[in-house]
Amino acid sequence: MKEFAKLAVDTAVFKGASYADIRIINTKTENYFLRNKSVSQLEKNNNLGFGIRVIADGAWGFAASAGLSKEEIQMTAARAVQIARASSLTKNKNLVLSSAGAHEDHWRTPVEIDPLKISSEEKLKVLYKTQEEMFKVKEVKVAESHLTIWYYDKYFASSSGSFIRQEIYHLGAGIKAEAVDADDMQTRSYPCTWGDCISGGYEKFLEMNLAENAYICAEEARALLKAPVCPEGKKTIIIGGSHLSLQIHESCGHPTELDRALGSEANYAGTSFMSIDKLNKLKYGSDLVTITADATYPGGAGTFGYDDEGVKAKKTYLIKDGSFTGYMMSRETSPVLGLESNGCMRADGWQNIPLVRMTNINLEPGDITLEDLIASTDDGLYIDTVKSFSIDDKRLNFQFGTEVAYEIKDGIKGKLYKNATYWGITPEFWGSCDAVADKNSFKVWGTANCGKGQPGQAMHTAQGCSPARFRNVQVKGYKI
């Protein structure tokens, strides 16, 4: 691999590149998906290719190709330089990159049980059991169970002198029950909507205890059919971890991507209300809100050794005690702030260029137990599990919906409601946070399908949190 990588970089430099890097990625994927007791998908995928990124005449070019051969490497490197030269037709100034350093390293996701070595039969046995359990509830008309494993064997080399190999294991799994009656259809998911996505081995799948929770999941879907619609009004809400992770993703993760704040995504994903003039000035949330981007945090879908520019994984404070203090950055964007990259460039495969992407975006836990958080709430709702989500192109106006909402009255969690939605404006919402549960209920939740870029890319990201309480939030239940 080193030989191919060196050939790519050398060819690009020979053709006139002032900088070049290559990612060679061999990906193995296994996908198991059961639907209504049938195997809807039982698939193994192998994918190999490389992408070469260069700067020539002060501008970027990128070319990528499937397979791996000396001839293809040379042609693709030359094409990348040609593309960079074409880019320079519109440049205002030459690109300046902050340093990545030169690293030679081999990083691997810590794994106890290699998921690729477990038989398909073994994996399916767990999933079939979840189906059996969910269909014990007669109102369940659709039951889905899935497990997906990704293994990325990535090589990165650059003209700065880096050669890094990373073996990264991701695993996604979950179940969903849809209960239907004459008037309504309700869904309940476990451990979260679309399943959780983590980095680690097969042991992580076993820890999810899908089969043990399948019947409860189905029962809750059934209960939702007859549950009353969530009442409307300004409410105190405690948001459970799996839903709060999406709130963090959409309203903090995305607006603190520096490329977005600088306008890179204006035609597609949007810009950010957290513009660079607001850095170290904007009060984003209450003093209890501290959020970091941390690729070093173990076990998250945003955990790695080096980003896709060869920058070592780091932890950065995005929000500290409610104040906006940092962005996720790249080698190209960080110099705008006079800073070094903090290693947040990630690409969806060899076919795509890296973009500034979330890593593990963690809301630091507070100092109250979840039980005390609920007990200290006189009148409110406990809501959880994503049902709907939408936010504007600056990441300000949002509206989210959850699968469940439970009434809290005099500190006791009780009555179940359905069709709860809530909306707000990001800094006003986070400013209303008056409690965050402690580390005992902290968990890092993964998202397998974060979209960005043109052409579109999907990325695995993670958001860690404990449940948290917000005051005076507009809530509405949709009647059907």
Place this chain on the structure above:
Amino acid sequence: MAVLQKENVLGILKDAVKDKSALVELYFQERASSTTRFANNTIHQNISVKDFQIHCRYIEDGRAGVASTNCFTRDSLTELVSQARSLAKFSQKDPYLSGLPEKADYIKLENFDDEARDATPEYRAGIVKGVIEKIKKHNLNCAGQVTTTTLKDAVVNTNGVSCFHPSSRVNFTLTVMDEASSGYSEENSFSIVDFKIERAVDKAIADCLNARGAQEIEPGIYEVVLEPLAVAEMIGNLSMLGFSGLDYEEGTSFFSGKLEQRVFGENITIVDSPFDRNMCGLPFDFEGFPKKDLTFIENGKVVNIAYDSYTAKKYKKENNGFAIPLEHRQWCGPLPFNLKLMPGSATKEELISSVKKGLLITRFWYVRTVDKKKTIVTGMTRDGVYLIEGGKIKHPVKNLRFTQNIADALAKVDAVSKDPGYTGEYFLTAAPAVKIKEFNFSSKAKH
């Protein structure tokens, strides 16, 4: 990478399915795509990719396994079939997995453009340079992208299905921005010759300038004129929520139990139109079943639902050619990808002039489902909202969030304009502008 011709591709694929002792299907795609992307009036990302994907589905005795790769050689396909076969034995028997489409002729579709294939990085950069220069003359900022793509899709199976189709697509999107206003436009075609960049640039500039000075407006229910991009977004969402035969039969679709019933206004006809060349579609589905234009909603009445070979067998319906790519079949059933809301006879100006008090909406963004069965979705307006009073555009207003039942909206369409716009990231939807009596805006944005 060698240029692969039809005979090469089909020859290699057919060799891999020579053994007829089981049902085997191979789907092949070669993709060459280049995108020149720009922001802040400069090219900031510029990429070119060549890739393959080959999916093998192996079915024996009602058990299926799937394997996929991006390596297109005889040896890799032999390995692929073997891998799919070994996975199939772990699957539980499914009585409806007992057949694949039979060999059949498909209608020829010409939507491949040699100029799109030969477009160079310099050509795309030249387009972008011209766009930026025009926009800079107005002291405005722009962001966008131009993409040229060629695809070769093929399906073969052990029943003799042998389909091959080359296609191309040229796509341009543009956002023009001022301090507090923006305009957006989009062009899609299979051919560079039909590509009307100037029209798109002029529209985005005009919209940006017209959107200056946007005032706040309170949310509520308004009469609206939706421009084609906004309507296409609604139609695309409706398809995902309702047209799948799987959802229909399981009772989770809005259309479940409503076949042959009138559910929308009589002025609503929705057709799947893969043979409209600007749809950049395929003449066969992803199982190689021949496609034809098919009406789903006729004058407001539900007349068809989408099926593939599996759902047709399971629910005793006719396969009508809507099998989706294998890697997505776990998440949803058969779906139409080339939907068109048929145009009416009015002009957009006539729609606007008939509004006493309402809103003109350019497009929607980040539209997501609130309630699937009732087709309630929520999303934002973006890049231009205007107050209409007394049939005239009064002034621009700030963005709003809508939360609306799509089916209800389509039942309240007063008028349909005559000129469709085409839009879509992966598959295209076409729609004209429409005027809707009541549309619900649930909250407001700050910009």
